[in-house]
Amino acid sequence: MDNPFTTEQYMAKSRQAISDERLQGALAGVQARLGPATQKMYSTQPEGPGIRHQAHDIRQRCIENLDILLEELADKVAENGGKVFFAKDAAQAVSYCLEVAKEHGVKTVVKGKSMVTEEVGLNQALEAQGIDVAETDLGEYIIQLAGEKPSHIIAPAIHKTREQVGQLFAEKLGIDYISDPAVLTQAARAALREKFLAADMGITGCNLACAETGHITTVSNEGNIRMSSTLPRVHVAFMGMERVVATLQDHDILFRLLSCGAAAQKLGGYISYVGGPGPVDYPDGPEAFHLIIIDNGRSRILADPAFREMLCCIRCSACLNVCPVYGKIGGHAYGSPYSGPVGAVVTPLLAGLNRARDLCLGETLCGACKEACPVDIDLPRMLRELRFRLAEGDETWEATPVSRPEKYAMDAFAWFTCHPFAYGSALFSASRLQTLAYEKGGPIRQLPGPLAGWTRSRNLRKISSRPFRTRWKSMKRPKLRTML
Amino acid sequence: MIQNHRTSFINTIRQSLGPDIESVDIRRKRIFPMTLSKVSQNLLQEVQSRPPKDREKLLARLMDQAVPLNLHVTPVEDLKDAARQIAALAREKKPEWGSDKALIRWSHPLLDALDLESVLAEQHIPVHTTAMYPKADLQQQKKSIRKNTIASFMGITAADYCLADTATIVMKTRPHQGRAVSLVPSIHVAVLKQDQLLTNLTELYTILDFEKKEQKQGLTHHMVFISGPSKTADIELTMVHGAHGPKEMHIFVVRSC
Numbered sequence: 001m002d003n004p005f006t007t008e009q010y011m012a013k014s015r016q017a018i019s020d021e022r023l024q025g026a027l028a029g030v031q032a033r034l035g036p037a038t039q040k041m042y043s044t045q046p047e048g049p050g051i052r053h054q055a056h057d058i059r060q061r062c063i064e065n066l067d068i069l070l071e072e073l074a075d076k077v078a079e080n081g082g083k084v085f086f087a088k089d090a091a092q093a094v095s096y097c098l099e100v101a102k103e104h105g106v107k108t109v110v111k112g113k114s115m116v117t118e119e120v121g122l123n124q125a126l127e128a129q130g131i132d133v134a135e136t137d138l139g140e141y142i143i144q145l146a147g148e149k150p151s152h153i154i155a156p157a158i159h160k161t162r163e164q165v166g167q168l169f170a171e172k173l174g175i176d177y178i179s180d181p182a183v184l185t186q187a188a189r190a191a192l193r194e195k196f197l198a199a200d201m202g203i204t205g206c207n208l209a210c211a212e213t214g215h216i217t218t219v220s221n222e223g224n225i226r227m228s229s230t231l232p233r234v235h236v237a238f239m240g241m242e243r244v245v246a247t248l249q250d251h252d253i254l255f256r257l258l259s260c261g262a263a264a265q266k267l268g269g270y271i272s273y274v275g276g277p278g279p280v281d282y283p284d285g286p287e288a289f290h291l292i293i294i295d296n297g298r299s300r301i302l303a304d305p306a307f308r309e310m311l312c313c314i315r316c317s318a319c320l321n322v323c324p325v326y327g328k329i330g331g332h333a334y335g336s337p338y339s340g341p342v343g344a345v346v347t348p349l350l351a352g353l354n355r356a357r358d359l360c361l362g363e364t365l366c367g368a369c370k371e372a373c374p375v376d377i378d379l380p381r382m383l384r385e386l387r388f389r390l391a392e393g394d395e396t397w398e399a400t401p402v403s404r405p406e407k408y409a410m411d412a413f414a415w416f417t418c419h420p421f422a423y424g425s426a427l428f429s430a431s432r433l434q435t436l437a438y439e440k441g442g443p444i445r446q447l448p449g450p451l452a453g454w455t456r457s458r459n460l461r462k463i464s465s466r467p468f469r470t471r472w473k474s475m476k477r478p479k480l481r482t483m484l
Numbered sequence: 485m486i487q488n489h490r491t492s493f494i495n496t497i498r499q500s501l502g503p504d505i506e507s508v509d510i511r512r513k514r515i516f517p518m519t520l521s522k523v524s525q526n527l528l529q530e531v532q533s534r535p536p537k538d539r540e541k542l543l544a545r546l547m548d549q550a551v552p553l554n555l556h557v558t559p560v561e562d563l564k565d566a567a568r569q570i571a572a573l574a575r576e577k578k579p580e581w582g583s584d585k586a587l588i589r590w591s592h593p594l595l596d597a598l599d600l601e602s603v604l605a606e607q608h609i610p611v612h613t614t615a616m617y618p619k620a621d622l623q624q625q626k627k628s629i630r631k632n633t634i635a636s637f638m639g640i641t642a643a644d645y646c647l648a649d650t651a652t653i654v655m656k657t658r659p660h661q662g663r664a665v666s667l668v669p670s671i672h673v674a675v676l677k678q679d680q681l682l683t684n685l686t687e688l689y690t691i692l693d694f695e696k697k698e699q700k701q702g703l704t705h706h707m708v709f710i711s712g713p714s715k716t717a718d719i720e721l722t723m724v725h726g727a728h729g730p731k732e733m734h735i736f737v738v739r740s741c
Contacts (some may be wrong), residue, residue, distance in 0.1 A: 026720070033721055065515045067497045068508060072516075074490065080705050086493035138727055139718035155718060162720050181719040185727060192728060193581075197634060212516060213703045223667060223714035223729025230663045241497070246515045248689045248703075249524075256685065266549075267650040267685070269715060270729070273707040280622055283614040283629045283662035285706060295493060303500035 006335035037264035059312035076214020080276025090120035112225035114205025118337035151331030153317035202228030206239035257374035261316030319369035341369035553712030591615035614662035639669035
């Protein structure tokens with residue numbers, strides 16, 4: 001199976017993105033538009049700003065009872081005539097879907113946007129069987145025609161300008177070149193209507209399932225997911241195992257926040273609850289409904305108390321819209337369907353810490369993502385935790401220390417800071433030695449040998465000949481009591 | 485068929501939750517509370533005894549909220565008025581695919597009472613329904629309903645509820661009521677009574693969860709919330725209406741019937 005992750009190219013792709021002027025404009029546009037608007041919407045909720053913490057509690061409670069909720073969901077879906085398949089990994093999920101396709105003689109598939117199907121590499125597997133797969137979300141359709149990957153969770157083709165889309169459609173759909181988004185949308189509408197009406201199978205993701213009632217839900221503004229789950233004979237839904245909540249009441253806050261976080265909307269245009277196939281005496285709806293619940297590394301995240309919180313994520317992409325790093329390097333650099341701050345945490349956990357190490361090392365820890373998160377996930381804490389595991393090595397995550405010399409250097413630094421006399425002496429010697437390295441009066445711009453990495457993107461300020469420790473002793477300072 | 489891994493899957497989750505986790509029975513009771521909370525009880529009562537003047541306020545709120553969504557909400561006095569307005573739309577609008585005009589509607593008491601068949605006869609516009617007859621060949625009926633739905637430029641549905649705060653209609657799926665009627669035609673028209681208006685999602689979920697009739701019925705195998713016509717902003721974040729679903733949506737709220 002194709003590997004969906006290309007995280008090793010983070011540095012190269014980031015550089016490429018930063019020098020792409022058009023992309024920089026597009027990224028600035030999406031962040032300016034959605035970031036502040038989302039923030040404003042949180043504060044207008046009747047529950048007040050505390051709503052994000054309420055949502056966090058709901059999700060946390062659900063994650064801690066995941067075993068119960070998934071069994072309830074599966075039983076209820078089965079009662080309604082749906083089939084539920086539990087897939088340990090990507091390979092199991094994909095081969096089950098292929099089996100269903102074969103059983104129903106499927107030749108054409110229409111797909112609603114789904115990150116988890118990108119994660120398991122579904123499209124390539126279906127195409128390898130000679131099945132025609134059409135992405136139907138307009139953004140996904142554009143990048144499928146262009147042979148690219150999504151660069152934003154909600155707006156996958158945000159990196160493309162209207163002119164580029166115009167050229168692409170002229171070439172692939174045989175229409176006259178035009179750059180008007182309304183006309184281009186109409187062209188895609190016409191082309192995809194044919195696909196919807198002819199498709200044998202519809203494949204969708206799942207936003208939030210409800211265990212109590214036994215339904216999965218899908219949210220879209222375009223109506224493509226409703227088309228994919230209503231018109232074809234077979235509907236297959238892929239769901240990351242963490243996407244379940246207990247009760248309908250839980251959906252109230254979460255759908256409002258998901259809509260705010262994703263698109264600064266009060267509520268997504270279409271929310272569908274799917275609990276099973278269309279019964280035989282009903283006018284429409286698919287004959288068969290299959291739900292594939294996927295682990296693919298999530299139980300390992302669940303087992304680690306430091307990262308369990310990550311499973312609260314509802315994949316709305318609000319964190320992408322405020323992240324200063326995403327705002328510069330865009331989605332492709334992350335080399336994963338999950339980009340931005342959420343990608344920087346979840347991709348290493350799914351793809352391997354060492355393979356995806358640059359993703360968590362690249363973020364700034366500024367905290368904007370936590371403030372923007374509708375379920376108040378502490379992403380900066382988990383970024384620091386990942387860096388810690390990468391520095392120290394970690395058996396359960398098969399992480400080896402990124403740099404042994406760095407680790408030893410840090411260990412030595414830790415020792416010195418705990419031993420004041422040694423620290424003072426070392427600082428004194430260093431302040432004398434540094435005269436060899438710095439330019440007159442200025443900071444050190446380049447350290448020698450293996451230390452050069454430190455000064456590659458920053459200057460080293462020189463050590464004062466009279467350090468603070470010395471000055472502190474002779475400083476006139478107020479008595480502690482007056483300070484209090 | 486591939487072997488299902490449910491047991492080992494769930495066991496892995498249990499192990500991952502750690503050794504200190506409480507028993508399934510105890511956690512189950514906590515996560516699926518069986519009793520109605522005081523807050524929900526009060527809310528349910530409030531909705532059920534809402535005075536007419538508050539319903540009028542909800543209608544005003546709905547009309548406000550619909551504007552930015554490009555959703556047209558029109559209050560009408562009675563069913564006759566609603567039928568007239570639908571006929572006017574049918575006359576004025578052009579079909580998007582092909583040149584023939586046809587309508588498709590649910591088989592539903594409220595819509596049956598509109599008698600669109602007669603109203604539209606003078607324009608020679610056929611009105612199809614999604615009614616199913618149990619004695620005839622089901623597959624054949626489904627086939628022709630599908631064909632008619634695709635050929636129709638307007639789809640007429642009723643709704644279970646309408647939420648004023650988000651301008652959302654809520655529809656469960658029942659026999660004789662095709663899901664595609666609100667999806668495949670270019671124009672979707674929903675007709676509902678004023679007493680079907682609710683304030684927001686909180687009221688809706690409380691009713692769905694705790695109201696006796698709703699509780700008994702459940703969500704049905706498929707339920708959908710629709711807030712306005714289909715839209716996309718996937719090209720340079722420019723809003724365009726009519727991505728895949730209806731380009732236009734109208735709600736007629738009947739004041740008395």
